[in-house]
Amino acid sequence: MLTxxxxxxxxxxxxxxxxxxxxxxxxxxxxxxxxxxxxxxxEASKRIKPAIQNCGGSFPGEKVTVNLVPAxxxxxxxxxxxxxxxxIMMLGSDVIELEDTAFIGEVSLDGTINxxxxxxxxxxxxxxxxxxxxxxxxxxxxxxxxxxDINILPVEHLKEAAEYVSGIRKLxxxxxxxxEREYExxxxxxxxxxxxxxxxxxxxxxxxxNHGILMMGSPGCGKTMMARRIPGILPELTYEEKVEITGIxxxxxxxxxEHPIVNQRPFRSPHHNITQTGLIGGGVRPRPGExxxxxxxxxxxxxxxxxxxxxxxxxxxxxEEGIIRINRNLExxxxxxxxxxxxxxxxxxxGNLWDSRKICTCSAHQLEGYRxxxxxxxxxxxxxxxxxxxxxxxxxxxxGNGMSTAEMRKIVCRARALxxxxxxxxxxxxxxxxxxxxxxxxxxxxxxxxxxxxASYDRLxxxxxxYSKILRMARTIADLSESDRIETEHVAEALMYRVDLETx
Numbered sequence: 001m002l003t004x005x006x007x008x009x010x011x012x013x014x015x016x017x018x019x020x021x022x023x024x025x026x027x028x029x030x031x032x033x034x035x036x037x038x039x040x041x042x043e044a045s046k047r048i049k050p051a052i053q054n055c056g057g058s059f060p061g062e063k064v065t066v067n068l069v070p071a072x073x074x075x076x077x078x079x080x081x082x083x084x085x086x087x088i089m090m091l092g093s094d095v096i097e098l099e100d101t102a103f104i105g106e107v108s109l110d111g112t113i114n115x116x117x118x119x120x121x122x123x124x125x126x127x128x129x130x131x132x133x134x135x136x137x138x139x140x141x142x143x144x145x146x147x148x149d150i151n152i153l154p155v156e157h158l159k160e161a162a163e164y165v166s167g168i169r170k171l172x173x174x175x176x177x178x179x180e181r182e183y184e185x186x187x188x189x190x191x192x193x194x195x196x197x198x199x200x201x202x203x204x205x206x207x208x209x210n211h212g213i214l215m216m217g218s219p220g221c222g223k224t225m226m227a228r229r230i231p232g233i234l235p236e237l238t239y240e241e242k243v244e245i246t247g248i249x250x251x252x253x254x255x256x257x258e259h260p261i262v263n264q265r266p267f268r269s270p271h272h273n274i275t276q277t278g279l280i281g282g283g284v285r286p287r288p289g290e291x292x293x294x295x296x297x298x299x300x301x302x303x304x305x306x307x308x309x310x311x312x313x314x315x316x317x318x319x320e321e322g323i324i325r326i327n328r329n330l331e332x333x334x335x336x337x338x339x340x341x342x343x344x345x346x347x348x349x350x351g352n353l354w355d356s357r358k359i360c361t362c363s364a365h366q367l368e369g370y371r372x373x374x375x376x377x378x379x380x381x382x383x384x385x386x387x388x389x390x391x392x393x394x395x396x397x398x399x400g401n402g403m404s405t406a407e408m409r410k411i412v413c414r415a416r417a418l419x420x421x422x423x424x425x426x427x428x429x430x431x432x433x434x435x436x437x438x439x440x441x442x443x444x445x446x447x448x449x450x451x452x453x454x455a456s457y458d459r460l461x462x463x464x465x466x467y468s469k470i471l472r473m474a475r476t477i478a479d480l481s482e483s484d485r486i487e488t489e490h491v492a493e494a495l496m497y498r499v500d501l502e503t504x
Contacts, residue, residue, distance in 0.1 A: 003090045005083040006102040006131060008122045009075040012286055012326070012333030013251045015118070015125030017102075019069040020080065022087030027063035033084070035068030038076040038285075041084075047107055048085045055111040055159045057089055064088060074331055076285055079116040081107035082135070082161060089162050100132040103161065104140075111158035115139030118251040120243070123147055135161055135171065142260035143250055145176040146243055190229050191404040195391040196222050202386045202497060204408055207233050208415035209431035209476030211469075212319070212341035214304075214379055217388030218358075219351040223344035227300045230342060231267045233408040234297070235416050241296050244336070248295060252288050266297030272306035276314045286326045286333035291318055294339045304345040305370050312378050320381055322433075338433075341382055345374050355390060383432065383469045384497040415479040431476045436468065443471040448488045456495050470494045 001024045008015045031045040049059045066084055068075050082105035104122055106114040119140035126134060127150045134150055141154035153171040155161045163169035190200060199215065199222075206213045207230060215223045237245070245262045249255050255262075270279060270290045281289035291299060301307065318324045322338040349370050352358035362370070379385070419430055422442065428434055434442065445453065457467060471486075473494035478486045 001091050003087040004098075005087045006098060006126070006129075007080060007083040007104055008102065008125050008129075009073075009077060009080075010118045010121060010251065011074075011331050012335055013118075013121050013248055013288060013292075014334065015122045016073070017125060017129040017131075018075060018080075020083040020087050021067040021069060022084070022091060023065045023067070024060050024091045025063055025065070029061050030063045031066075032064070033066045033068070035066075035071040036074045037068055037080070038074065040078050041068075041075060041080045044078075044081050044084050044107075047081060047109060048088065050109045051081075051107045051111045051158055052085060052089060054109065055157070055162070057162070060088065060091060064091075077116065077118070078106035078114075079104040079118075079122065081105060082113060082158070085158055086161060086165055090165060098165070100130070101135065102126045102131045102133070103135045105135070105137045105155070105161075107158055113137045113155050113157060113161070117253045118247075119144050120146070120250045121247040123150060123152075124243070124247065126150070135164065139257070141174040142176070142257070143246055143255055145174050146246060146261050188229050188232065189405045190226070190233070190408055191402055193222055193226055193229070193402060195402075196226065196388065197402060199226060199386055199388050200403060200408070202384050203230060204233070204411060205473060205476055205480065205493075205497070206230075206340065206342075206384050207408070207412045208480055209419070209472065210340055211383035211432045211473060211476065212343070212381070213384045213386065214343045214345070214382045215386050215388050216345050216347055216374070218353075218355045218390055219346060221388045221390045223388050224300075224302055227298075227302070227342045227344060228267070228269075229405060230298050230300075230340070231265045232405040233412050234265050234340075235409075235413050237263065237265060237296065245296055248288050248292055248336070252293060254293070266294050267300065268294040268297070269300040269302060272301075272303050274307075274311065276308075276311050279311055280314055280318055280324050280337075281333075281335050282326050282328075284328065286328050286335075288335050289324075291315065291324060291337040291339060292335040295336045296338060297340070298342055299339040301341070301343045304343050305349065305373055307373075309373055309376075312373065312376070316378055316381060319378075340432075343379075343382060354387075357390075380463060380465055383473055385499070386497060411480065414482075415476065418479045418482070431472045431479070434468075434472050434475070439468055439471050443475045443486060445471075445474075445486055445491065446488070449474075449486060449491045452488055452491050452495070460495070460499060462498065466498055470498055473497060 003022045005020045008017050033042050052059050083103040085107055106116050115137045120143050123134055123144040135153045138154040138156050141152050144152050152174040154174050164171050249262055268290045279289050280291050318337040324335040324337050326333045347353040348362045349366050350361045352360045474486045474490045477490040477493050
């Protein structure tokens with residue numbers, strides 16, 4: 001006797017279909033699972049047998065073999081419990097193969113179906129494999145319901161799933177609730193920031209073109225305050241972005257019953273003692289790190305000088321390429337990392353170097369080591385470098401007079417719309433993502449602009465990477481002015497954002 005049940009497994013945040021084959025044949029009683037299953041799957045035998053018996057069923061007294069197809073790829077996760085249990089419970093029937101239905105879920109000893117991690121990525125890969133109906137835990141129904149072309153059938157108990165497979169019961173189709181939280185205006189506003197209009201302009205440029213920002217200034221001048229307001233000026237998430245981000249948070253186990261779908265752009269601010277694995281992801285079973293959790297949003301590194309130098313260096317390639325590759329168990333897990341990098345740092349370890357009202361207590365050796373960490377290869381990959389000065393006393397009473405978040409967001413959305421239209425046939429969507437071919441095609445300069453760039457190349461000691469970043473920023477500044485051409489004033493402003501902070 002043989003049964004086949006469709007399911008899937010994860011590799012990073014991507015899933016691939018798996019068929020659970022269950023066979024019963026004569027021999028000494030036994031329960032064997034083959035097909036490169038991890039420990040969690042192999043422990044299913046200890047959960048499934050009492051679960052079936054507590055549902056009123058009987059566990060076979062012969063030899064049971066479970067094969068996970070394809071056998072050559074590693075599988076992991078407790079969500080294999082449900083398909084394995086159903087395969088065993090149906091062994092007394094004729095050969096069963098449900099081509100258009102898949103099952104995922106963890107089974108408790110009493111038959112209760114528990115929620116799992118990664119339900120949405122699993123549902124996506126099953127949908128792509130032609131699955132029309134997905135039976136899954138009720139706890140995961142809300143997140144999977146974001147998919148519009150697959151039927152979500154939630155279950156709370158193993159008996160319900162078994163009766164559904166046998167044709168005794170019909171499972172209700174889960175309907176997504178319309179009152180789920182959509183985009184909300186942030187309660188924190190850029191109008192609350194006193195002064196710092198030049199820094200807010202740099203942030204506007206960064207948000208409009210998805211350029212990274214490095215803000216350096218004395219403690220208490222508003223760097224963190226402004227960084228936390230950046231998500232409020234970014235455009236709303238598209239449907240595809242919501243699916244993508246929700247899938248990442250599902251794998252990480254960060255979704256809650258109250259908020260099963262991510263509707264806001266992420267803002268992640270890891271502490272400076274974070275490990276390399278915590279930042280870029282990894283582990284024995286690769287899980288997304290802070291870089292991937294900030295995908296399509298903002299990754300804020302506060303006090304960059306306090307981070308471990310090796311951790312900072314590990315971000316170079318992921319930030320530039322937008323993906324993280326991790327090799328484990330003969331498999332390559334790929335995590336996305338397209339983030340807007342926002343960094344804040346003090347000018348020195350004590351923070352008083354640029355403050356004329358205070359005295360810097362750092363030695364020359366401390367200053368050299370600290371600045372080497374700040375101005376190294378990683379900082380060169382950040383587009384905008386801006387100095388943040390303490391607020392002048394004359395501006396202390398100017399609360400609420402600056403540009404608000406709503407105003408800045410309108411400007412950013414208008415510039416992003418221009419870019420979306422311009423790059424509709426390209427692989428990139430923002431100026432900050434332009435490759436070298438895109439720069440040559442979309443960032444052409446006039447005679448005066450070229451002369452300014454040539455004169456600045458040696459004077460500022462630019463690298464080729466810095467040169468390209470200035471052209472990308474100039475394109476964004478032109479978009480903010482709704483100009484089709486990059487003019488000299490656009491290049492001049494872009495150059496201001498790449499001047500070495502040590503010379504200011």
